[in-house]
Amino acid sequence: MRATRLVSLLLLLQTRDRMTARELADALEVSVRTIYRDVDSLGAAGVPVYGEPGHDGGYRLLDGYRTRLTGLTADEAEALFLTGLPAAAAQLGLTAATTAAQLKLMAALPAELRDRAGRAAGRFHVDLPSWYLRAERPPHLAPIADATRDRHALRIRYLRWAEPHEISRTVQPHGLVLKAGNWYLVARGGEQFRTYRISRILDVDVLPERFERAEGFDLASHWENYLDHFDRRRHRDTAVLRLSRRGLERLPELLEPALAADAALPDDPVVARKTRTGPDAAGWTELEIPIESVEAAVPGLLKFGADVEVVAPEALRAEVVRTLRAMTRVYGL
Known part of the structure; x- marks a missing residue:
């Protein structure tokens, strides 16, 4: 050790x-x-x-000193060919560089490690995007990636959800993140870091001036904190539900991960406080879940069919009832 x-x-x-x-x-x-x-x-x-x-x-x-202790173990050689990065590298415009690097690495490995790494590359494939979703191919990704590597400021025109929808900003790109097939830019404007979905960047100009990266900035830590705060900001309201046994079992399947983890099953000791009552004689359990809004919650709750009843808030219950009545009219019931 x-x-x-x-x-x-x-x-x-x-x-x-x-x-x-x-x-x-x-x-x-x-x-x-x-x-x-x-x-x-x-x-x-x-x-x-x-x-x-x-x-x-x-x-x-001492300047000029280099060690030769860079030999790879068999597991390390396999891991280098299981990174799942070729597709991402292609989107960044690095296909040729990635292929050349893999060829050089393969040529440098001893024969036994070369065979094992080659088998790993041919037998394991990492597909990052979620099911039923296609990976984005934003047209401005390559120049943004170049500016991020070379520390050049960017002038971007961005389409956001809030009004005004179209904005222009000058930012300092500190990192790119690939999340579920979608690319995001983490950039600093003034003293504040913001996250931009690259597919919503309408235009980009790479500026000649260069910038100094924020001291101590760590992309992985920043992204983890961003995701945590994102879910907290998004789920500001709560709803009380009654769920059948089957509904409880389908929580992880039908709710998005952040909500399912927070609600969880009532026998989970970490989140047992979420359970209000139950299960009753019929097997129904009442629990509380976070929601983004009434409008956003309805489609997810309808997936449960007859295995869920909204207890509160009244606005959410009324919206579910209104939707169900509209559906019965469509089917002539």
Whole structure:
């Protein structure tokens, strides 16, 4: 375990030039004291690693030093061909680069690893978009990706849901995210970060001026926080439902994941507080779920058919009744 950590520490310094003890500790998930001991061990083994004091200091390798400890294990070789990125790379305009990189990697692998990686690529396929949905192919993705890589500001014309629907903004692109087949741009305007669905960008101009990325910005962490806040902002209201046994069983199937996780089944101890009463003698359970709005909730509740009854709010109950009456008129009932 320690030998693996020493190799990882060495490769981190080789790829990132300079890192503080705290940065190394966070990356390797160990204490700072452990990093001090590991650096001493590398030095004793003849690795030219040294520390620089001061605010901008840290550990680094002697200029020009490169380790040959970059061999891949069999599992690592397989993982590189199971990333699910070829389709995404094609949308970014990187098909040729991806193909060339895979060929170079394959040629560099020992024969036994080359065969195993090739089998993995031929037997496992990652399809990212959801069922019944086609992946978007936004026309402006490639220039936005180039600007994000090269730190060029963008002038975008964007179509949003709120009024005014069409807006123009100058933004600093900090990252691109592929979510369920859809591309999103995370960009800073002033001191605020916003998320833009790239298929709703009507026009884009790559500006000549370059920008400095926000210090400490981490795209993965930002996106995780964005999703959490997005669901909280969206589901501001609640509804009380009565569900049959079959309705309870179909919660994960018929509700979107954020709602199903919040409502869950009544025997889940984490969310048992959501259960108000039941199950009663007939097997019906009353529980509370978050909803976005009355209008948005009705289509999802109709999927349950006769296995759900809206108890509250009255506006939602009335809208379901109105919809059902309209449906009976269509069918002449």
